[in-house]
Amino acid sequence: MNRTMVQAVAVTLATQTLAAIAIIAPAVLAPAAAVDLGVAPQAIGIFVAAAYLLAMLSGLAIGGLIAGLGSLRVCQLALVLCALGLVAGAPGWATLVPVAAILIGYGYGLVTPTSSHILAAATPRPMMALIFSIKQTGVPIGGAIAGAVAPPLALAIGWQWTLAVLAGACVVAAVAMQPMRARFAAKPREGEGSRRIPRAPRRSLARIGAPVRLVLATPALRDLAVSSFVFAQVQLVVITYLVPFLNLGLGLSLVTAGLIYSAAHAAGVVGRVVWGAIADRLLAPRIVLALLGVGSAACGLATAAATPTWPVGALVALGAAYGASAVGWNGVYLAEVARRAPEGQVGAATGGTQFFTFFGALSGPPAFAALVWATGGYQWGFAAFAVLPLAVGVRLIAAGRPAAGAGARA
Numbered sequence: 210m211n212r213t214m215v216q217a218v219a220v221t222l223a224t225q226t227l228a229a230i231a232i233i234a235p236a237v238l239a240p241a242a243a244v245d246l247g248v249a250p251q252a253i254g255i256f257v258a259a260a261y262l263l264a265m266l267s268g269l270a271i272g273g274l275i276a277g278l279g280s281l282r283v284c285q286l287a288l289v290l291c292a293l294g295l296v297a298g299a300p301g302w303a304t305l306v307p308v309a310a311i312l313i314g315y316g317y318g319l320v321t322p323t324s325s326h327i328l329a330a331a332t333p334r335p336m337m338a339l340i341f342s343i344k345q346t347g348v349p350i351g352g353a354i355a356g357a358v359a360p361p362l363a364l365a366i367g368w369q370w371t372l373a374v375l376a377g378a379c380v381v382a383a384v385a386m387q388p389m390r391a392r393f394a395a396k397p398r399e400g401e402g403s404r405r406i407p408r409a410p411r412r413s414l415a416r417i418g419a420p421v422r423l424v425l426a427t428p429a430l431r432d433l434a435v436s437s438f439v440f441a442q443v444q445l446v447v448i449t450y451l452v453p454f455l456n457l458g459l460g461l462s463l464v465t466a467g468l469i470y471s472a473a474h475a476a477g478v479v480g481r482v483v484w485g486a487i488a489d490r491l492l493a494p495r496i497v498l499a500l501l502g503v504g505s506a507a508c509g510l511a512t513a514a515a516t517p518t519w520p521v522g523a524l525v526a527l528g529a530a531y532g533a534s535a536v537g538w539n540g541v542y543l544a545e546v547a548r549r550a551p552e553g554q555v556g557a558a559t560g561g562t563q564f565f566t567f568f569g570a571l572s573g574p575p576a577f578a579a580l581v582w583a584t585g586g587y588q589w590g591f592a593a594f595a596v597l598p599l600a601v602g603v604r605l606i607a608a609g610r611p612a613a614g615a616g617a618r619a
Contacts, residue, residue: 214340217331220386221324221344224284227379228320229351231291231313232260234375235298236449237359237470238368240456240463245301245368254574256310257449263314265567268322268420268560281390283323288383290316295376299369321543321563326556329547337547338494342485342540349477349536352448356470360463420561429549430558434565436498436605437542439597441566442573443505443535446594447473449574451528454587459517459524472525473532480537485544494545495605501541502602504534509595513588535598 235242239253274283294312297305324344332340362371424430451473455466484501488494508531515524543559550558573594580590 214331216389217327218340218344220281220284220389221320221327222347222350223382223386224287224320225324225344225347226351226354227288227382228291228317229348230355230375231295231379232257232317233352233355233448234295234359234372235309235313237355237452237467238363238371240453241363241368242301246303246306248303252578253453254449254578256306257445257574258571259307259310260314260317261445261567261571263311264318265564265571267315267318268563268567274319274323279390280323280327281386283319285383285386287316287319287323288379290319292376292379292383295372295379299372299376301369318563318567322556322560325543325547325559329550329555334548335489338488338541338544339482339485341544341547342481342488345540345543346478346481348539349474349481349532352474352536353471353478356452356467356474360467364464420557421564422561423551423554423557424561424565427549427551427558430546430562433542433546433549434562436502436601437562437566438569439601440498440502440505440535440538440542441569442576443509443594443598444538445570445573446577446590447531447535450577450581450587450590451531454512454591455524458587459515459519461521461524465521469521469525469528473528474536476529476532477536480533481540484537485540488541488544494541497541498538498545499602499605501534501538502598502605505531506595506599506602508534509591509598513590513592513595515588 235256236253243249243252274286278286290312294309294314294316297312298309325341328340328344329337359368359371359375362374366374424434452463452466452470455461455469456463461469484497488497508527511527512531515527546558546562547555577590577594580593581587584590
């Protein structure tokens with residue numbers, strides 16, 4: 210890696226990690242926070258859905274923001290919004306919970322398209338799946354940190370102060386990025402990190418909808434968007450409900466549940482890098498995505514079968530397998546979006562496909578919550594959310610298996 214690529218990866222990885230902590234921490238703390246807020250723990254699905262609705266919408270305006278502010282400034286803006294959202298949730302007032310969801314969601318939605326804009330210009334095409342996967346490890350890294358740090362911190366200082374501490378980390382990171390702003394401020398030359406692009410025309414509703422129209426008009430992007438809708442549903446179910454299931458469904462302590470949750474995200478970190486390397490060197494990205502869909506379906510069915518009699522070691526192994534599959538797909542997918550995007554429209558294509566990804570993310574948790582309320586348990590929810598990724602995996606495999614090594618070309 211050259212210096213520009215290293216800096217691009219460092220900035221985008223740090224932003225992704227902290228934004229992931231901001232949006233995941235409320236789910237990890239849900240069993241404790243729900244008591245003080247006077248709501249059922251499964252109601253966290255509504256919070257997550259609201260956050261992803263705003264994330265879905267904010268990604269559509271990314272072209273104008275990057276043009277007007279520069280890519281690094283958008284990363285800083287995302288972190289500040291996430292920090293403000295955590296601060297809004299810290300007092301423990303139910304009336305501020307929607308405000309927290311809006312701020313965190315809007316900030317989170319800016320991260321992935323901006324990161325893709327930065328990395329697409331800095332990364333050689335044969336390395337795109339690997340580099341994008343390394344950046345996307347920020348999500349499971351953030352989840353692992355949230356799962357390992359938030360529960361014991363909440364026991365020590367309370368869940369409200371835990372949110373405040375995490376907000377402070379976002380602000381510190383945003384300030385620390387300031388010295389690098391000049392490197393990302395100008396229009397990039399070929400092979401260099403992404404910097405500010407020329408100012409776009411004044412935004413309008415039609416312009417904001419352009420990324421979605423681009424995806425719908427491009428068959429390869431449209432297929433990726435549909436697959437990401439399903440995979441995001443499953444990923445958000447795991448992120449949102451694994452800790453409540455382990456804590457309230459299987460009777461594990463919040464700390465033990467958090468550690469298993471961390472193991473799932475740690476496996477997701479390793480999985481994202483491994484799947485990215487495989488997609489670059491061994492298998493076509495569509496085949497890698499198909500295998501991950503089948504794998505996450507198998508893990509969902511196994512989770513549905515889990516009982517309080519299962520040993521902790523078995524639950525750790527299952528959590529790791531679920532994390533490696535259901536949380537491990539994003540880097541391969543985003544690299545493929547960048548490859549398939551028309552020249553100079555990586556940010557728009559990513560924002561457009563992200564609309565469908567986040568639509569899956571916002572629809573999954575409420576649907577899962579409805580199943581929990583209807584059945585009185587979590588098992589049927591995990592079983593139900595194994596069906597669609599299995600269908601997507603089978604469809605991708607049936608569509609054709611390109612030759613080994615085609616990943617960089619497909």
